[in-house]
Amino acid sequence: MTGQLKKLTANYDEPDLHRMEVYERLGGYGSARKAALDMTQEEVLDQLEASGLRGRGGAGFSMGKKASFIPEGTMEKYLCCNADESEPGAFKDRVLMQRNPHQLIEGCIIGAIAAQATRAFIFIRGEYETQAKMLDAAVTEAYEKGYLGSGIFGSQTDLELVVHRGQGAYICGEESALLDALEGKRGNPRLKPPFPANQGLYQGPTLINNVETLCNTPAIIEHGPEWFAAMGVDKSTGTKMVSVSGNVQRAGNFEVELGIPVREIIYGLAGGPPEGRDLKCFFPGGSSAPVLTKEHLDLPFTYEAMAEAGSMLGTASMIVVDDSQPIVPLALNLAGFYRHESCGKCVPCREGTNWTVHMLERIDQGDATPMDLEIMAEVQTNIIGNCLCVLGDSMAMPIGSMIKHFRGEFEQHIEAARAARDREHIRAFSAGELAAAGEAGPA
Amino acid sequence: MARPQIKEISFEIDGREVRAPEGTMLVDAAKSGDVEIPYFCYEPKLGQPVGACRMCLVEIEGMPKLQTSCSTPVKDGMVINTTSDRVKSAQNAIVEFLLINHPLDCPVCDKGGECPLQDISYGWGGGKSRFIEPKRHFRKPLELSPLVAIDRERCILCYRCVRFSQEVAEDYQLVFLERGDHTYVGTHDGRPYVGPFSGNILDLCPVGALTSTAYRFRARPWDVEEAGSLCTLCPSQCNVQLTIRDDSKVLRAFARDNPEVDDGWLCDKGRFGYQAIHSEERLRAPMVRDGSMLREAPWDHALEQAAAALTRAGAGTAALAGGATTNEEAFLLGHLMREALGSPHLDARAGGALDPQQARVLARPDLSARVSDIDHADVILVVDTELVEEAPILDLRVRKAARRNNAKVVTLTGRPSSLDPNATAAVRFAPGAAEAALSALAAELGSGRATGSRLHSRAGCEPGAIGAAAEVLRAAGDVVVLWGERISDGARGASAVDALLAVAGALGIVDRPESGLIEVPAATNARGMREAGVAPGLAPGLTDAPEAGMPAAEIAGALGAGELSALILLHEDPLATHPERRRWQTALDTAATVIAFTDFVTTALRDYATVIFPAESYAEKEGTLTHPDGRLQRVRQAIGHQGQVRPEWSVLAELAGRCGARPDVRSAPQVTQKLFATVGFLDGLTLDEIGGKGVRWQDRDAASNLPRAELPEGTLEVPPELPEGMRLGTVPSLWAGTTVEHAPSLRFLAPVQRAELAPADAHRLGVGSGDEVEVAAGGQRLRATVALRQAMQPGSVFLVSGTADNNATALTNGVPRTVEITKTAGAVNGAGPPAAAPAAPGPGAQPPPV
Amino acid sequence: MRDRRTMPLGWDEAVDLERDPAVVPDPAEVEVPEALRASITAAMQRYPDRHSAVLPALAAAQKVHGWCSPEALRQVAAVMQVTPAYLSSLASYYDMLRTEPIGSRYVYVCTSVACHVRDARAVYEAIAQEARDQELEDVEVRNFECLGACDMAPMASVDGRYVGPLSEDDAHELVAAVKENREVLPGRGLGDEGFRLPWEDKA
Known part of the structure; x- marks a missing residue:
């Protein structure tokens, strides 16, 4: 299997697709209407579960199963769409929302029916100003049509949908942090259990799904679960948006069936590294995924194969790094990102990301020895598994993988930077600058 | 909602089979197996665990990842390992992470020697650090408030202090600012963290990041001793631990956890009030009047003078007791008055008098609630008391019930209550109209006793407000009623209490063991004093006294009219604490003899006292107090008597002796024994039984010795119509009084007079926020600064009472009173916005707290 | 312009004891x-x-x-x-909320991994330098974490409008347009009429 298979994005070249009129002309809202009027909640749930649709936000958990965890009862239940796409390398949800906002709204309606939710929220990152405005406009259209509000499509079902804008914090993409942020708190992750399905938003049962996951549901209801399950491979059914970025010739989103070889994505679809450059490594699933190298190019792009290779498929956001990029600044950039985005709640993540950045800075400035590399690797081990949420691990795993795959380069960098620093000190000392500046000698 | 039933389960920890109550968090359950799991952020008093410090990770069989034992409830058959290599390496890692930015300034850190971080680093750390980067450095210590210094280098961001501020005190002033490794504890825009409970963060901090400005560098843990006692500064009677140096000096007070009383919290008055004990201005020797001067005198001379004057006055003597008078002192005062002087005129109640029968009904075990009943109540009804000013720790208790157990709160008050944001229904009545409001509530609840017409309007309530409150109450199972002594202020006091009892009857409180009433009195030991016989018409044990006596208000009148000639003031200054200040002024002016027991000479005493005996501080005292819920607790001597101060029980006994009726007591415990033997329902009680946590007398068999008293049944009196005009209400301030004035750390909290007005009234009167006004009634006037309150009932103005100067009681006269308000000067900083046209949401429209 | 790695505001400061505590305002x-x-x-x-x-x-x-x-x-x-x-x-928790008066508008230059490998740092520094040189006022110019537009790396968000791919050569014009309140780099903003990435034209 090669190339793209455009199902989710089939109509994306249609002008003005973001308008209700166009979306409906192409069959839009047929599935939501069907789910609201002609299907029971159980039927909707069954179809989603039978389709094998896995969450597209990174964890890859069955969407139908997750919805089935929502307990019965009269308490208010909620659907939250996670549109806080902030993982470096990920930009698929942005495109899905801006090209086809009604598809997401329809997905929210179907998801809400499956979860028996009467209130839904789309938590969109504040930086996506344009996309949020488009969603707002689309939501208004949907309310005007009676597809949202009380008695949707003339049924007995009510659904309120609010587009909620974040204000800039990567961690709000973590589902429990998203709930806290939506409740008007600092977006810090919660202890789990309890899980959101039992006690989520406002302590009520809550289904949280990624934009792409929900966008897939209208087609499942329209064509049936078998149609969806026939695409893709094994447990990874349907099509998947893959975002490719970094040192490639044609960065962008590609809709593919999982199982496609990695090489086909990087070289076939995205054109590979620029002329004259070679692949150094790539993050297969966003910056939180441990890096893989050339030897992994022929693996099929599946959750399982990526995990087996020591990484993860995650959000299927592939960042490609070519051989012009030194590893230490890359690692420093990555660690700096996670330090900045750590919420600070738990100790290993807060202190570990900070410590890692300090060590990398020393390495870069010629203030380190190869022993520091050992300490740095151990610090990563001490972070992994000990944190409240996965953010700490999200730094520690790729940094660990870089040390593993590029230990030699790290060591060379250490030595070269030390030598450069020593030379600079000798020069400065000879020139009499050192004493004047009152600067201490090299550590 | 009934108290939950808890069953025991068994589980295995580190190879040991252990039993623990089901649902206990592992970290606590482990203690049953003598296994200690280290932690920093866990503190069940603060609510749900946060799992932030990661120190308590353990291995649980069947779970792939290590789990935080602070958030994992123990289940039957669980197998836990706290010593495996995985756990140990996680513990080492966490300690290493914690220490990389923690300064190792333990030698100069106040927490040194009593620091969980020190202990845990020693016990569970790896003993080494590989961090060679520069640590964070900041200016330190910095002021966080006048009471608390913050050292941000030392802070490990454990969440305890901010959770306290946000989820216990609910003042939400202390927060985390910024994010990630930049996170720090702070306030908004550099404002100080000032709230009645701010000092608790000192107890909570597991490192030396938050230190007491008053205690910093005063001592090391090994220089001091701890002494358990009781705070006697308000009716909450919180359990405290005093830090003592050289048997003579109190250096610090902190909370001593007693879930039945205080939940382990302490207000700032209780925490820093100890400073007054060592104030230079504290009276340490007797004083005797010499012409216009009070002069220090030898004990013998002072006793002789006092005894002679009292003997002369004989049955013309009256006595007021207040403050922290112990049960024993009250008992001996009763002896002095009734046996030695033959006078029945003694009272301990600033508000209106209780009928003796009412006193007995209110004491009935089936009508009274215990403090911990608040936790599990379905509805908490707060009647005309501002808990945060009058019994602050109960305010926290109500907040806890509402926050954690979804208890509904109903406020029925004259002044907007600080609990309104937590309330399901908030009812405002006109100042002084508690009786009418309670009658109206009784009527709404279907009590056949309330028959008056137009009760709502007599109460000055919004139409429908009382109905809404009644609806919440009717649907409730267990109800706890916290009622302010204030409802009985003035001449109609007994009628107001009768209306309260009608509400209690309509709620069926006697039939529900976890429902009940708790009085919030003005004086710390009001209940104990009453039960020990300091009340007109009541002998010890709430039996009828042989002779009816005058209540406080009548005593004032009789002194002023010359019908009585002497007054004993036991820890009481009526000009500060009793209504009708003017009347008391006349009384003191006219009285031939005033004998006072006090720690500080107030203006009133300086002007009027004949003999003053120095009072003991609570740190010097031995005796018992009775909590408003009936719990007897011990005050224990922690330091030696300062100066020439003598035990007051012995002074009272000596005075009685010199006046002709020497009681047979030679030691403090002997007085206690005699009291217990005299009071029927305390029969057989011993100090040992009271122990460190106290005993509620209602829970003992002897409670049946309480003289029988039935709930009244007759028709309630019809309350009077309200006067027209701006009606004056008063609110006491926790921070008024001599303790605060003489505790250097607290002085900044001393209240200034302010007039709280509804925006509509302010608009009409042409005044705005911050303006200076004069409030006048009956020829008396006082100055105040205007504060606007959106939730204030139009037609009401509230002033602070209990202040040394400018006391609102100067304007009160025992009946609902109207006042004139005139502007004297604009706002000092001109910042006050013009009084906005009224857009007042009705009471209860306030949103819940953050 | 604020370097987010410097010490946050207020960290090193005591409270002002002369002021009132900040309670819920009436x-x-x-x-x-x-x-x-x-x-x-x-x-x-x-x-x-x-x-x-x-x-x-x-x-x-x-x-x-x-x-x-x-x-x-x-x-x-x-x-x-x-x-x-x-x-x-x-x-103070959320990056888009400003706790200092550093500008009522913003230019966020993405410098996270995907942009980093396409020289975003240099682009950011060029823009920051231009902002200083042109004395740009009332605009917050800062490097920002991944803005979710790695396909147009390196890129920036000008008051919510995404522009890219950028090079150092665009810095002058970008800052000038912001300063003069003109549309920044017309046609190169995501959502602009006919917006195409350079390689999409080739395709």
């Missing part, structure tokens, strides 16, 4: 611009719990005041009946 004591009050009240009504409206409310107040100033927070606190500290805690 609504009667605070004047709030009517439009702001209406927008906050509307936001509170959208959610089952009014606290959920706090981010929309802060964003609205920031629009009015240019930043989350103490007065802005006091107004939000009065309408929402929360403490100003609750709002400070949030305003």
Whole structure:
């Protein structure tokens, strides 16, 4: 299997697709209407579960199963769409929302029916100003049509949908942090259990799904679960948006069936590294995924194969790094990102990301020895598994993988930077600058 | 909602089979197996665990990842390992992470020697650090408030202090600012963290990041001793631990956890009030009047003078007791008055008098609630008391019930209550109209006793407000009623209490063991004093006294009219604490003899006292107090008597002796024994039984010795119509009084007079926020600064009472009173916005707290 | 222009003991611009719990005041009946809320991994330098974490409008346009009519 298979994005070249009129002309809202009027909640749930649709936000958990965890009862239940796409390398949800906002709204309606939710929220990152405005406009259209509000499509079902804008914090993409942020708190992750399905938003049962996951549901209801399950491979059914970025010739989103070889994505679809450059490594699933190298190019792009290779498929956001990029600044950039985005709640993540950045800075400035590399690797081990949420691990795993795959380069960098620093000190000392500046000698 | 039933389960920890109550968090359950799991952020008093410090990770069989034992409830058959290599390496890692930015300034850190971080680093750390980067450095210590210094280098961001501020005190002033490794504890825009409970963060901090400005560098843990006692500064009677140096000096007070009383919290008055004990201005020797001067005198001379004057006055003597008078002192005062002087005129109640029968009904075990009943109540009804000013720790208790157990709160008050944001229904009545409001509530609840017409309007309530409150109450199972002594202020006091009892009857409180009433009195030991016989018409044990006596208000009148000639003031200054200040002024002016027991000479005493005996501080005292819920607790001597101060029980006994009726007591415990033997329902009680946590007398068999008293049944009196005009209400301030004035750390909290007005009234009167006004009634006037309150009932103005100067009681006269308000000067900083046209949401429209 | 790695505001400062504590302001004591009050009240009504409206409310107040100033927070606190500290805690947590008067508009230059490998640092530094050279005022220019537009790396968000791919050569024009309140790099903004990435043209 090669190339793209455009199902989710089939109509994306249609002008003005973001308008209700166009979306409906192409069959839009047929599935939501069907789910609201002609299907029971159980039927909707069954179809989603039978389709094998896995969450597209990174964890890859069955969407139908997750919805089935929502307990019965009269308490208010909620659907939250996670549109806080902030993982470096990920930009698929942005495109899905801006090209086809009604598809997401329809997905929210179907998801809400499956979860028996009467209130839904789309938590969109504040930086996506344009996309949020488009969603707002689309939501208004949907309310005007009676597809949202009380008695949707003339049924007995009510659904309120609010587009909620974040204000800039990567961690709000973590589902429990998203709930806290939506409740008007600092977006810090919660202890789990309890899980959101039992006690989520406002302590009520809550289904949280990624934009792409929900966008897939209208087609499942329209064509049936078998149609969806026939695409893709094994447990990874349907099509998947893959975002490719970094040192490639044609960065962008590609809709593919999982199982496609990695090489086909990087070289076939995205054109590979620029002329004259070679692949150094790539993050297969966003910056939180441990890096893989050339030897992994022929693996099929599946959750399982990526995990087996020591990484993860995650959000299927592939960042490609070519051989012009030194590893230490890359690692420093990555660690700096996670330090900045750590919420600070738990100790290993807060202190570990900070410590890692300090060590990398020393390495870069010629203030380190190869022993520091050992300490740095151990610090990563001490972070992994000990944190409240996965953010700490999200730094520690790729940094660990870089040390593993590029230990030699790290060591060379250490030595070269030390030598450069020593030379600079000798020069400065000879020139009499050192004493004047009152600067201490090299550590 | 009934108290939950808890069953025991068994589980295995580190190879040991252990039993623990089901649902206990592992970290606590482990203690049953003598296994200690280290932690920093866990503190069940603060609510749900946060799992932030990661120190308590353990291995649980069947779970792939290590789990935080602070958030994992123990289940039957669980197998836990706290010593495996995985756990140990996680513990080492966490300690290493914690220490990389923690300064190792333990030698100069106040927490040194009593620091969980020190202990845990020693016990569970790896003993080494590989961090060679520069640590964070900041200016330190910095002021966080006048009471608390913050050292941000030392802070490990454990969440305890901010959770306290946000989820216990609910003042939400202390927060985390910024994010990630930049996170720090702070306030908004550099404002100080000032709230009645701010000092608790000192107890909570597991490192030396938050230190007491008053205690910093005063001592090391090994220089001091701890002494358990009781705070006697308000009716909450919180359990405290005093830090003592050289048997003579109190250096610090902190909370001593007693879930039945205080939940382990302490207000700032209780925490820093100890400073007054060592104030230079504290009276340490007797004083005797010499012409216009009070002069220090030898004990013998002072006793002789006092005894002679009292003997002369004989049955013309009256006595007021207040403050922290112990049960024993009250008992001996009763002896002095009734046996030695033959006078029945003694009272301990600033508000209106209780009928003796009412006193007995209110004491009935089936009508009274215990403090911990608040936790599990379905509805908490707060009647005309501002808990945060009058019994602050109960305010926290109500907040806890509402926050954690979804208890509904109903406020029925004259002044907007600080609990309104937590309330399901908030009812405002006109100042002084508690009786009418309670009658109206009784009527709404279907009590056949309330028959008056137009009760709502007599109460000055919004139409429908009382109905809404009644609806919440009717649907409730267990109800706890916290009622302010204030409802009985003035001449109609007994009628107001009768209306309260009608509400209690309509709620069926006697039939529900976890429902009940708790009085919030003005004086710390009001209940104990009453039960020990300091009340007109009541002998010890709430039996009828042989002779009816005058209540406080009548005593004032009789002194002023010359019908009585002497007054004993036991820890009481009526000009500060009793209504009708003017009347008391006349009384003191006219009285031939005033004998006072006090720690500080107030203006009133300086002007009027004949003999003053120095009072003991609570740190010097031995005796018992009775909590408003009936719990007897011990005050224990922690330091030696300062100066020439003598035990007051012995002074009272000596005075009685010199006046002709020497009681047979030679030691403090002997007085206690005699009291217990005299009071029927305390029969057989011993100090040992009271122990460190106290005993509620209602829970003992002897409670049946309480003289029988039935709930009244007759028709309630019809309350009077309200006067027209701006009606004056008063609110006491926790921070008024001599303790605060003489505790250097607290002085900044001393209240200034302010007039709280509804925006509509302010608009009409042409005044705005911050303006200076004069409030006048009956020829008396006082100055105040205007504060606007959106939730204030139009037609009401509230002033602070209990202040040394400018006391609102100067304007009160025992009946609902109207006042004139005139502007004297604009706002000092001109910042006050013009009084906005009224857009007042009705009471209860306030949103819940953050 | 603020380097986010320097010490945060207030970390090294004591409180001002002369000032009053910041409690929930009584609504009667605070004047709030009517439009702001209406927008906050509307936001509170959208959610089952009014606290959920706090981010929309802060964003609205920031629009009015240019930043989350103490007065802005006091107004939000009065309408929402929360403490100003609750709002400070949030305003300082979220990157898009400004707790200093550093500009009522913004230019965020993405420097995260995908942009990093395409020389985003140099682009950011060029823009920052231009901003200094051209004395750009009332605009927050900062490097920002991944903006979700790695396909157009290196890129920047100018008041929510994404432009890219950028090179150092674009810095001068970008800053000039921001300064003169013109549309920045017309045709190169995501969502512009006919916007195409360079390689999409080739395809």
